[in-house]
Amino acid sequence: MSAPQNLFDVVVVGGGPGGYIAAIRCAQLGFRTACVDDWTRADGKPAPGGTCTNVGCIPSKALLQSSENYEHAGHAFADHGIEVKGLAIDVKKMLARKDRIVAQNNDGILYLFKKNKIAFFHGRGAFAGSDGDAWKIRVDGPGAAELVAARVIVATGSKPRALPAIAFDGERILDNAGALAMTAVPGRLGVVGAGVIGLEMGSVWRRLGAKVKVLEALPAFLGAADESVANEARKLFARQGLAIETGVGITAVALGNSDVTVSYTDAAGAPQAETFDRLIVSIGRIPNTDGLGAEAVGLALDERGFVAVDAQCLTNLPNVYAIGDVVRGPMLAHKAEEEGVAVAERLAGLHGHVDFNTLPWVIYTSPEIAWVGQTEQQLKAAGVAYRAGSFPFSANGRARALGDTAGFVKILADAATDRILGMHVIGPFASELISEGVVAMEFGASAEDIARICHAHPSLSEATKEAALAVDGRVLNL
Ligand code: FAD
Ligand code: NAI
Numbered sequence: 458m459s460a461p462q463n464l465f466d467v468v469v470v471g472g473g474p475g476g477y478i479a480a481i482r483c484a485q486l487g488f489r490t491a492c493v494d495d496w497t498r499a500d501g502k503p504a505p506g507g508t509c510t511n512v513g514c515i516p517s518k519a520l521l522q523s524s525e526n527y528e529h530a531g532h533a534f535a536d537h538g539i540e541v542k543g544l545a546i547d548v549k550k551m552l553a554r555k556d557r558i559v560a561q562n563n564d565g566i567l568y569l570f571k572k573n574k575i576a577f578f579h580g581r582g583a584f585a586g587s588d589g590d591a592w593k594i595r596v597d598g599p600g601a602a603e604l605v606a607a608r609v610i611v612a613t614g615s616k617p618r619a620l621p622a623i624a625f626d627g628e629r630i631l632d633n634a635g636a637l638a639m640t641a642v643p644g645r646l647g648v649v650g651a652g653v654i655g656l657e658m659g660s661v662w663r664r665l666g667a668k669v670k671v672l673e674a675l676p677a678f679l680g681a682a683d684e685s686v687a688n689e690a691r692k693l694f695a696r697q698g699l700a701i702e703t704g705v706g707i708t709a710v711a712l713g714n715s716d717v718t719v720s721y722t723d724a725a726g727a728p729q730a731e732t733f734d735r736l737i738v739s740i741g742r743i744p745n746t747d748g749l750g751a752e753a754v755g756l757a758l759d760e761r762g763f764v765a766v767d768a769q770c771l772t773n774l775p776n777v778y779a780i781g782d783v784v785r786g787p788m789l790a791h792k793a794e795e796e797g798v799a800v801a802e803r804l805a806g807l808h809g810h811v812d813f814n815t816l817p818w819v820i821y822t823s824p825e826i827a828w829v830g831q832t833e834q835q836l837k838a839a840g841v842a843y844r845a846g847s848f849p850f851s852a853n854g855r856a857r858a859l860g861d862t863a864g865f866v867k868i869l870a871d872a873a874t875d876r877i878l879g880m881h882v883i884g885p886f887a888s889e890l891i892s893e894g895v896v897a898m899e900f901g902a903s904a905e906d907i908a909r910i911c912h913a914h915p916s917l918s919e920a921t922k923e924a925a926l927a928v929d930g931r932v933l934n935l
Pocket of ligand 2: 620649650651652653654655657672673674675705707739740741742787788789818819820821
């Protein structure tokens with residue numbers, strides 16, 4: 458007898474990078490799998506892929522590329538002897554390209570669901586009680602249904618955090634979705650929060666012509682990055698015209714007829730005010746458990762509202778797991794994906810594992826910033842004896858040919874064992890270069906290992922090799 462239609466081995470609630478990848482891996486492992494996701498396109502069609510695909514990683518990188526092309530055409534091309542006359546920008550066309558890329562990704566995920574025989578339910582999923590050992594999930598929306606699941610993976614992601622008592626209005630006070638959808642370049646753009654979104658979106662609109670000011674609460678700039686990288690980034694961003702003020706305290710945000718005024722105290726405590734045409738608020742994100750029915754089944758949240766999980770992503774409920782932005786740890790798409798795969802594999806009796814210490818971080822500004830492992834300040838604080846080696850892109854032939862010589866690669870290695878403890882890159886294609894550091898750390902490599910590996914010439918990766926040589930004081934090209 459075939460199983461009832463809505464009875465599943467695994468139901469994944471949320472179809473972002475955590476959820477849809479978890480569903481695919483579950484299906485590959487032979488589980489009868491369903492995925493529920495409520496993201497909807499303007500025409501009412503489903504738009505799986507979550508924040509990442511719809512209003513995060515993918516559209517932001519599309520606009521970063523478009524705006525970088527524009528900036529290069531306006532400034533960098535002249536140095537190559539390429540003259541561009543009548544340079545103009547069509548923001549609506551730029552946004553339409555971004556929207557097409559998003560839709561391609563949505564459709565790609567729907568195709569992957571079909572290919573892997575995953576039942577997709579378009580709508581909002583909520584716990585509706587239990588049925589013996591199984592869980593009941595009610596789906597409200599176009600794909601309304603009652604599902605019964607032996608195991609549930611919660612992957613409901615996150616949503617933007619607003620300033621206290623200052624709501625996003627989608628017009629002048631914008632969250633990430635609004636920041637990706639402005640149909641004209643604002644003359645004056647304010648950004649609250651100099652984190653990843655603030656720097657990426659601030660860069661996009663600055664390149665397109667906005668006068669951008671970023672207001673950051675913390676006294677330090679990019680506190681999570683290695684200090685030398687953060688200092689270099691701040692210097693380079695200032696040179697580009699991205700104004701960043703740290704140590705501010707926002708005291709009020711007032712809407713005018715067509716603008717928005719931010720009142721704040723500066724680092725010295727003096728009151729200041731600045732008026733913008735648009736304001737992006739990017740001060741972090743909060744877990745999304747709205748309407749999940751957590752209370753109905755006693756799913757425990759932690760003190761910050763994240764679904765509480767152990768190291769294996771198991772919640773307080775039997776056979777209920779949670780992954781991605783809705784649980785502790787970095788809010789990164791690849792972290793969500795890795796947790797999704799790890800949970801699926803554990804369900805199949807395998808040994809899924811995610812090592813937060815080897816998760817790469819990337820900020821897609823220009824220059825790009827990327828790192829993996831420990832920073833110098835973390836090693837110092839932990840009292841770890843280490844050796845550091847750096848190599849600047851200004852001494853790298855490929856970077857010179859690219860005309861992209863800002864920044865450096867830095868490798869940190871244990872002083873006694875030479876094992877790589879961290880790699881930090883600010884410069885061209887840092888997002889790609891960092892993979893070598895991730896692989897090296899996953900394999901427990903030493904700086905000497907990287908130094909002895911043949912790297913293609915001329916390539917940016919030679920800067921990584923040289924940084925590894927520099928750890929031992931035997932850099933070749935400097
Ligand atoms: P999400 O992607 O948030 O997906 C959750 C999904 O579940 C959503 O579709 C949501 O609608 C749905 N959902 C929620 N509740 C329910 C429910 N009850 N029933 C049904 N469906 C539900 N990370 C990177 O690694 N690299 C980047 O370059 C990057 N860029 C970013 C740029 C921006 C502007 C933003 C905002 C984020 C960016 N991130 C980036 C972070 C990344 O988007 C998130 O870490 C990632 O999307 C988290 O994946 P997730 O699957 O946990 O959740
Ligand atoms: P974030 O945590 O990166 O940065 C928020 C910044 O706002 C911090 O520097 C914080 O000190 C500051 N801040 C907080 N409250 C403030 C206040 N009241 N006034 C002024 N500043 C304040 O968060 P962000 O940029 O919103 O991004 C959210 C998440 O999305 C991040 O955790 C990140 O992991 C993810 N993301 C990842 C990207 C990538 O991997 N390239 C790109 C964009 C987002």
